Amino acid sequence: MAAHLKKRVYEEFTKVVQQHEDLSTKKLRLTKPSKSAALHVDLCKATSPADALQYLLQFARKPVEVESVEGVVRILLEHYYKENDASVRLKIASLLGLLSKTAGFSPDCIVDDAINTLQNEKSHQVLAQLLDTLLVIGTKLPENPSVRMRLVEVACKHLTDSSHGVRNKCLQLIGCLGPVEKGVAKEAESQAAKDVQKIIGDHFNDQDPRVRTAAIKAMLQLHERGLKLQQAIYSQACKLLADDYEQVRSAAVQLIWVLSQLYPESIVPIPSSNEEIRLVDDAFGKICHMVSDGSWVVRVQAAKLLGSMQQVSSHFLEQTLDKKLMSDLRRKRTAHERAKELYSSGEFSSGRKWGDDAPKEEIDTGAVNLIESGACGAFVHGLEDEMYEVRIAAVEALCMLAQSSPSFAEKCLDFLVDMFNDEIEEVRLQSIHTMRKISNNITLREDQLDTVLAVLEDSSRDIREALHELLCCTNVSTKEGIHLALVELLKNLTKYPTDRESIWKCLKFLGSRHPTLVLPLVPELLSTHPFFDTPEPDMDDPAYIAVLVLIFNAAKSCPTMPALFSDHTFRHYAYLRDSLSHLVPPLRLPGRKLVSSAVSPSITPHEDPSQQFLHQSLERVYNFQHLDPRGIQELLEFTIRDLQRLGELQSELAGMADFTATYLQCQLLLIKALQEKLWNVAAPLYLKQNALASTAAKQILEETYKMEFMYSGVESRQVVIIHHMRLQAKALQLIVTARTTRGVEPLFGMCEKFLQEVDSFQRCFISELPHMQGSFVDKLLDLMPRLVTSKPSEVVKILQTTLRQSTFLHLPLPEQLHRATANIIEPTGESDNPLRFTSGLVVALDVDATLEHVQDPQGTVKVQVLYPDGQAQIIHPKPADFRNPGPGRHRLITQVYLSHTAWTEPCQIEVRLLLAYNSNRSKASTRIPKSTWSESLEALPPSENGIEGTIPFSKPVKVYIMPKPARR
């Protein structure tokens, strides 16, 4: 088992490497003997229908060139008339349709033949297939109304067929091809349009449910194509809601919805009374009724559509949440009402007494309407439905309606809160998200908040995080509410310490939203006492930090608050402001000069001093030309150090700073390598010393790949520079090899390859070359004619001099640059207990990581496991293991299978995340289609620059494991 698994893992690993070997195939244009002729021969050879069918099946597997389509069609048609067997005719008919779909083929030449085939056909199945073919032909000819009209006429003629299949297809055809133009050619066209609607409408009462469904679908199709449906259909559609068959009902619900959107304000009479209501309200009531349909498919459909009916009057809307309770004919209050009353009476929830919910007033028996015709309780039913699909749909609909109506949002709150306890996690998650979306319309009551907070203990991380997000944007009404939220969040923190970041973030928003509610809580939260000094809390306690985050964020807009702080609070503020700058805002504290107070919000981010600093230091670097080599090196080193530190401090500039630091690092390495003594030493001696230069070259290569693939927001201007740097590194490599190897033969190949690369560089980045005056490549291209003809040794010499003379290219910075980062949350690497398992078997290791600014993580992110014996495994997580909680953020939750032979002692393995790249699908080439070089890139043989590899982009985590020998 383990062996098998390991094998699988390796297979997966090796698969990546092999992927690009077959890419060098060239497109060949083969002139084949005409396909039609071959088919003709085949069909003539066929002795029995079964044979013919086989030939046709084989034929259908291969594509047909555009030129020969018509010929093939003719042969097929010819055979069609001769064929007696219905199945073969059926296949031919379907082939005709398939062939008409061929790109570039215009089927108007075969329309007549196709229509003719219909005339003498007796088999219903073949007839249906032929109509399908006509449909394909019709859709291929969108700008030929006369053909379409003809096809529609043909379909109308066959509507009386006794087979449901044929009628089905006819209706489909009419729906897809029926004329929808109006206004322009009024008389004839609109007359026909009316006819089409009438024809389809007549089939609403067909005896076959499938045909009824098809008729409704055809009507919907017409609507989608822009025909305005007549209001008269509405009453017909309403009757269809009571159909026996679910697919009919489901389609009818859709039709009613469409009509309600078309004629929302029309007035329709209520049957059995003299009153009239708006059509949209009537439709809403009807669809609500379908939420308690017998079939769950219809229920889902209805619940979904409810959400998008926004013109409904609020009176109707609010009925959906209404369900009059009664017990023994006496009115009973719902638990929601009771909770509300309890709250408004100022009494905190006391234990419920027996009979607390005892019904109060008598109900007039006549007034109770058990099945309301209207919308009553639709959502109450939908949210209680048996199928979670219906419940999710209902929650979504609630969300959409609540977003457009604040009063409805207020009302549906109780129901949403109830959904937090659903048995299916998806539903819970969905309702939390919904609540978050409508949270600006609502204020949570204390009892509701209580229920919401209870979910914080959920063991599912997704739920908890969603809830934190919800709390970030909730309005709380009382200070008790805030206190409750804080207490529950701290409880959550102690139970699930990994939620730390998310909880802090949540408290940050909670604090900044409710400064006035936090204010009275401050003494209690900081446990200050008016007379006594209280012990200073532990600064490393996450719970204490959480409290401080809440208070500091509240204090930002509440200037009186700092007066309540004790001394150590100020000290802690300074510390947190520095260490958790993204959570703690700058505060105006009395008697304290603030470092960051200089940053007034009016200054735009471009003038941000840190940004200025970044640019200044870069300017300095680019002007180093007149410095001595020693000075250059030092300057570079300092700047790199500065940039790295800047990146740590200013998270929004981290990407930019790292990117430039990496670039400078490359340059530094290059300079160092070129200044090595080895160049002056005689050949035999530098064998030993070349180590530095060759490692430098290798490192530069690695760094350039990192620059190209690890940052999101890299533009073509940067890509050029990166490629240029890579080219320099390759030149360096070539020189070093030339120096260290004896003999010329290997050099030939290398030179050849290098020159090819220069060539491809030139072709790719031709548009950018003017910006690269005086650079390595610029000079190289000037010398190109000479290089091509000269011997390898000369090439090397030329390269060496150009490399030394070339200038340092200015790296322009893009607007936005983010470095892909990954953080492994689980495993934590802190455990001292080895994970024990029997050798040869597998153990599953849960890996949980957050990824930021990774594009297409499904394709690029891998997990690497390094064993102590140097073995490495690369595991591809399943696409489903990635979740996308926000823009630019991803979450990887997966399981990694480990296995190894027995060890005598527990030992640590390393787990890390890798970012796989492939220079073929270079980011630049996919992103910038406008530039010319991307087109020329396609012409290149792809293997030339098809280098792939992986970049480790997370800190490795150590996991203690112990494979035990198997007991026999």
Add this chain to the structure above:
Amino acid sequence: MPEIKVTPLGAGQDVGRSCILVSIAGKNVMLDCGMHMGYNDDRRFPDFSYITQNGRLTDFLDCVIISHFHLDHCGALPYFSEMVGYDGPIYMSHPTKAICPILLEDYRKITVDKKGETNFFTSQMIKDCMKKVVAVHLHQTVQVDEELEIKAYYAGHVLGAAMFQIKVGCESVVYTGDYNMTPDRHLGAAWIDKCRPDLLITESTYATTIRDSKRCRERDFLKKVHETVERGGKVLIPVFALGRAQELCILLETFWERMNLKAPIYFSTGLTEKANHYYKLFITWTNQKIRKTFVQRNMFEFKHIKAFDRAFADNPGPMVVFATPGMLHAGQSLQIFRKWAGNEKNMVIMPGYCVQGTVGHKILSGQRKLEMEGRQILEVKMQVEYMSFSAHADAKGIMQLIRQAEPRNVLLVHGEAKKMEFLRQKIEQEFHVSCFMPANGETTTILTNPSIPVDISLGLLKRETAIGAAPDAKKPKLMHGTLLMKDNSFRLVSPEQALKELGLAEHQLRFTCRVHIQDPRKEHETVLRVYNHLKGILKDYSVQHLPDGSITVESILIQATAHSEDQGTKVLLVSWTYQDEELGSYLTSLLKKGLPQSTP
């Protein structure tokens, strides 16, 4: 007029002892065979002597159907089949068949061993009775005999509860048993298709109640338990072993799982373990969630819920205990209650109704000092909570089911008369169907109007549909044919075939009519004029002028003779067979209008 007769032997305007007799199209079916909880004398079982005074019940009943395993629906079964004597088939669902004997055995033990009754059914009788049971699957149509067929639908309520459709020919009855229209933590909602039965017999326990959402109750329950456990208190939940207990277990189990709680949950042993075993087996009868997740983990294999041991009650720290019986009147639940009642940190949650006189009822009505046996006084300091978890359809649910099934008549059972009356009015008002609520022993007769199927020969059908407009399913269509009633079957055949089969000779029936026309011309000229006239009008028909001076239009013959008295008046003799009646009468009316003035 055919009719369906329904006589409740139990559950007519009453709860308990469900037993309803239905005779439909000559078949007699007994629905449920329950006992009454409230009585200990003869009244606890239905009065089977109503069916027959002497003689075997088997001769009078075609089958017995049991809807679910609650004793008020199946408690009298061994008595009925073994002691009164019935050997016919008994139908029930698979889970019911599995669990029913456990409950019956328990019931027998309590009655015989505890109360010391004699003349009660024995264990062997339960076994023998179960041998007569035929288990059915959901939606499986079972042919009881050639005409009678039954079909089970899902009913929620408890594991294995089913609704049954009983069908003979075109007449059908649906019996719901107890059902639940809102899903709960372990069971789904009842569902039925649009089967349009002649009669729907539905329970009406909550005829006058519309219930609040289940979620609030669940949430309250969980919150209470959670708070108490966090405080370090102990929670006692007295339950009956089957049904709600499993729902509460699932509820707590998932909550524990979700919230990562560690406090132990115990379930007092007994028949529960056996029953849980069956719950594990019959996953298909549970709700969506359990059905979908059982591949990973069967929800009834509880991780957090362990078997209870008497000694655990004294353990320190928080815990939750499910203990039987549910009304705190005896047994383990009462013992635990006594131990824990003194501590205000603890809590007891009553999940159901308590009969008057039990400890459960007393504490629920607020009594804090209880007198136990031996004159000792127990002071109740623990919190007392009431949570109603009931699995019957409420008024809305009943209406919803009626809407789904679209019956022609409704009959209410299993409820109180006063409440039924309200629901009856509502049903008649909303659905415009008649609704009945017979008392026990009262027979309700429902007239049905069954459609009678007639066989038609394909040739005739094709011929007749080809004539006239295209077939339209929504409109009745007129057909010509001969109805043959022979050997208890109906057939529609063509006249020729009917004659042939019956061995009769065909008789021609002709209508003749004379039409007087004022025309002074010669006879043959008149004929010619008539011919031309008809030819001009009846373009679609073949009009022929025969050499003998007569005209034929299809098979209609027209001859002209001069009037014997007045030569200016010609008499046209029109003659047609009755098949051509339509054309013939049209022709005469045409001729009566006279000929157009000729323009020579």
